[in-house]
Amino acid sequence: MPLLLIRSDLSRLAAADDELDGAIDAVEKSAVQCASGDRAQTLFAGLNLAGGDELAAQCVSLASGPATLRRFPNGVKGERPNAWLGMQLDGTTGAVDSMIALDDFNVRRTSAPAAVGVRHLVPADATTLTVLGSGAQARSHVRTIRRVMPDLKHLKLWSPSHESRTAFGADLRAQLGDAVRVSVADTVDEAVSGADVITAAGRHSLGEAAIPDPGCVRPGALVVSMTGAGGNLLAHGARLAVPTAQRPELVAFGFASGFIGKTPPPAPSGALELTDMITGKAPARTSDTETIVFELAAPYQWDVPILAWIRAWADERGLGTSFDFSG
Amino acid sequence: MPLLLIRSDLSRLAAADDELDGAIDAVEKSAVQCASGDRAQTLFAGLNLAGGDELAAQCVSLASGPATLRRFPNGVKGERPNAWLGMQLDGTTGAVDSMIALDDFNVRRTSAPAAVGVRHLVPADATTLTVLGSGAQARSHVRTIRRVMPDLKHLKLWSPSHESRTAFGADLRAQLGDAVRVSVADTVDEAVSGADVITAAGRHSLGEAAIPDPGCVRPGALVVSMTGAGGNLLAHGARLAVPTAQRPELVAFGFASGFIGKTPPPAPSGALELTDMITGKAPARTSDTETIVFELAAPYQWDVPILAWIRAWADERGLGTSFDFSG
Known part of the structure; x- marks a missing residue:
């Protein structure tokens, strides 16, 4: 059943400098894993929104299993509730495994x-x-x-x-x-x-x-x-x-805003x-x-280790709300 | 605050033949609106999953406002819990407005x-x-x-x-x-x-x-x-x-599986x-x-009217669970 992690569930992780070592380690391990042959694919794209911002999305899948989907408003600088969201996806079924508020983690x-x-x-x-x-x-x-x-x-x-x-x-x-x-x-x-x-x-x-x-x-x-x-x-x-x-195979790419004008x-x-x-x-x-x-400019698979780091921290503490969309 | 609509919230809508008139009307109205100049953009893509299925995603944005994101496993025929999901997005801020279980509605x-x-x-x-x-x-x-x-x-x-x-x-x-x-x-x-x-x-x-x-x-x-x-x-x-x-401007497109091999x-x-x-x-x-x-083969903006039809039906009945990801 998908686990929903909201911003306040994750506020201690967002504030803790010593927890950042885990994120850095996870990203490093993921880079080595992909360099060693774990094939990744990604889509990275953005559509214009009526208000002048851009709806951006990145999906990643790994041959070894996990996949992610992340969506974010590309232009906004400050707070914007419910706009930064990451999902962990089951690598076999494609089912949603978690939904994670990324207000404090997108960067x-x-x-x-x-x-x-x-x-x-x-x-x-x-x-x-x-x-x-x-x-x-x-x-x-x-x-x-x-x-x-x-x-x-x-x-x-x-x-x-x-x-x-x-x-x-x-x-x-x-x-x-x-x-x-x-x-x-x-x-x-x-x-x-x-x-x-x-x-x-x-x-x-x-x-x-x-x-x-x-x-x-x-x-x-x-x-x-x-x-x-x-x-x-x-x-x-x-x-x-x-x-x-x-790098991940770039399966689909495009930014209507011109944010990244040319395919990397x-x-x-x-x-x-x-x-x-x-x-x-x-x-x-x-x-x-x-x-x-x-x-660092290129679409990489960083979402996978970053979301896994957040999820592992929350799981250790029993945080989050299970929510069955298909229930 | 985003509204979460699970499968059982929507089971009466899924079963009701007379409610389908609303979906047909909504799609017709959306087609006329786009033909009359409401510019739409879309991304439509799929990544290979480790289990042989495909993680597919479509995003749509309209110049008049609303946007949507839909994700689904492309290969599966039967039941697959928590795998078909649509989101309504605020057309100005890009924030999530609803998450809707599409188990019974993707088709x-x-x-x-x-x-x-x-x-x-x-x-x-x-x-x-x-x-x-x-x-x-x-x-x-x-x-x-x-x-x-x-x-x-x-x-x-x-x-x-x-x-x-x-x-x-x-x-x-x-x-x-x-x-x-x-x-x-x-x-x-x-x-x-x-x-x-x-x-x-x-x-x-x-x-x-x-x-x-x-x-x-x-x-x-x-x-x-x-x-x-x-x-x-x-x-x-x-x-x-x-x-x-x-048709919507196709901002990003690609299916790693070859599901749709060439850009439409x-x-x-x-x-x-x-x-x-x-x-x-x-x-x-x-x-x-x-x-x-x-x-009908082409990426259209149908997600926008279909999700709006589901959402309006649920709102009339006060169904769903509000969930603040940034809370």
Whole structure:
């Protein structure tokens, strides 16, 4: 019988930083599983809504069994009740196994994979993280990436709006206390300069450079991108890394809004595959001064491990409401 | 707050033949609305499941507001709890407005549009209906088409399996009593011969001829197809009719299983548009002996009127359970 998990069922999980390790581990394990031959398929699409927003949906199925369906409004930034919803589906029957409110978790689909990349690609002795952006995605990146940068001393922030970045800085200072120094930069260049890890977690359009001047990035840094935001760094000699080249087969794709205008190209050949590093097939870096761009932009199967992580946490605590739609 | 409607909430609606008029009216109204300029978009896709079935999904959005998401296992024939589910979505916010168990209604998405076609294209003085097929779709076609053929006297059945068609015939005799004569034919030719309306409601593959010998169809008959099953009749001089040429924009499409191998072509030019007849722009038939093939194969927006019809019935009766996912 399907289990319904509402936002308040999951509020403790949403708030708990130490639980994020489970999400990061689950995403990493899923990437390795797919790289090792578990065939995945996905559909990723969006339809225009009358109000100007976009109804987006992603489905994933795995040859090993589980499948997921996630739907979300693509344009909204703030609260929107009952609009972010994920379903776990039985991999054999296709029946609904759970319905999970993703109000507080939709961003985790990107910030957990980002942390998997940082875990394995972070430069030695990294102490400085720069976050570009100040929205929900940026806030989630700070939380997940902190889990894999235990020596983090300095958090540098920048986003286009002075008001937003100042507020974000104040929030983080209140949360982090003396553990981490938080500074708000006035320019991208200042924010990026000297950082060991930089994550482009703002609302960039696909392919838009997050760091206009590649010269500001210190050699050997790791730059995390969700939107092809590091193309100019690659042209400047940085190395491309991807989670795995074994991405899900893209069965159906299209965004009426133009959110992603073109069908994503296949994984570039020659990129460093994170899963090869994790399984010991490839070393992380050829030198300490090699700058790496970890690129997450592509439809992956992350919904499967993220929903499984949420579901396992709820099951351990006996949370949720069983509801028989066919009863 | 989303309203959850389970199968038992809707069992009286599923069983009531006279309620089908509402579904047929709703589908007809929706077709006219789209033909009159209400822009629709759709995604229609399916992913392979580990057990050999297919996870299929369709989303629809309308410029005038409502949107829907429907998911279903594409291969299963019998019961499968919690596997057929439709959602009404707020057209402005994209939030979930209802979740509706479609166990007993998924087939209505095709049988209600079929009845709209019969309502307007049926030959004068039609008394004989032939149903090819004996599954859930065929059973639903008998119910909806009867609503628009009040003078029906003779129901002729055929499906490939002797056992299935005999059982279907027995079931229908028990249901219909003396009102309608039910006969089970041994061959397609025998079933089709002399029929005024023929509906190809079996499991044909796309483009497969349902009536191998077009000469068996009496001139002036109406043939209803969901799968391009009347192509050979068109080659034999029959006229093509479609619900409307103003189909939803197909934003994303793909079936990993090969269920529908190729992206559906645009509506053929020169076909009779049912909506033109309904609105008085075109006459039904140029002569009493003109055979018409009414073709339903294409992704339409039928989910919107069908789910709205179910929802309105439930609201009138105060049925369902409100459930706040973001609570």
